[in-house]
Amino acid sequence: GESVGLHLPTLSVQEGDNSIINCAYSNSASDYFIWYKQESGKGPQFIIDIRSNMDKRQGQRVTVLLNKTVKHLSLQIAATQPGDSAVYFCAENIDDYKLSFGAGTTVTVRA
Amino acid sequence: DAGVIQSPRHEVTEMGQEVTLRCKPISGHNSLFWYRQTMMRGLELLIYFNNNVPIDDSGMPEDRFSAKMPNASFSTLKIQPSEPRDSAVYFCASSSLAGLFNEQFFGPGTRLTVL
Numbered sequence: 001g002e003s004v005g006l007h008l009p010t011l012s013v014q015e016g017d018n019s020i021i022n023c024a025y026s027n028s029a030s031d032y033f034i035w036y037k038q039e040s041g042k043g044p045q046f047i048i049d050i051r052s053n054m055d056k057r058q059g060q061r062v063t064v065l066l067n068k069t070v071k072h073l074s075l076q077i078a079a080t081q082p083g084d085s086a087v088y089f090c091a092e093n094i095d096d097y098k099l100s101f102g103a104g105t106t107v108t109v110r111a
Numbered sequence: 112d113a114g115v116i117q118s119p120r121h122e123v124t125e126m127g128q129e130v131t132l133r134c135k136p137i138s139g140h141n142s143l144f145w146y147r148q149t150m151m152r153g154l155e156l157l158i159y160f161n162n163n164v165p166i167d168d169s170g171m172p173e174d175r176f177s178a179k180m181p182n183a184s185f186s187t188l189k190i191q192p193s194e195p196r197d198s199a200v201y202f203c204a205s206s207s208l209a210g211l212f213n214e215q216f217f218g219p220g221t222r223l224t225v226l
Contacts, residue, residue, distance in 0.1 A: 034214060043115075043202050043217030044154070089154065097142065097166070099215065101154040 023090030030092035115218035136205030
């Protein structure tokens with residue numbers, strides 16, 4: 001039968017290649033965005049954040065790009081490793097303290 | 112730093128029983144959040160505390176759910192009576208300021224199964 005529930009986007013990437021995970025956000029007034037990584041059986045773990053006055057921010061092997069015109073956020077992972085296999089969530093602040101999380105993208109790294 | 116601590120990690124109970132989930136936030140953090148994660152609905156915010164005071168409980172599903180934060184280092188989420196549809200992973204998260212522009216640190220979660 002048909003599965004019920006969130007249909008998470010999936011990304012399969014070869015080890016060593018770069019990964020790009022995309023996220024569309026809904027609130028044009030959001031001014032803070034976060035990417036989280038969730039490995040199986042664990043809680044979401046902070047990867048990188050960006051404020052709306054920026055369009056790019058780099059971390060260690062990760063880069064977040066923000067396009068406010070089209071309300072789009074992306075996470076780039078350089079030289080993807082097996083340990084990068086996880087579900088990746090984008091989140092936007094929808095008021096002073098609340099974060100609204102996307103459905104998540106499942107990334108699988110092929111050896 | 113031990114991070115956010117949650118207990119128990121797994122809980123299996125029967126419908127109608129009371130369930131209490133526990134959380135110890137990161138020391139010094141003054142904001143605490145309870146989330147529920149399911150395949151159907153993803154990650155949902157249930158309630159938010161700031162300086163031990165509940166600020167927003169609009170995400171609490173119904174009166175069967177209650178949360179307390181008696182002090183800065185401890186919070187509970189109680190379900191009474193529990194129902195099978197409450198089965199989910201419940202996360203506690205904490206952050207250091209009122210929430211604006213601050214990452215939330217998540218605990219490992221409690222996987223609740225209500226039979």
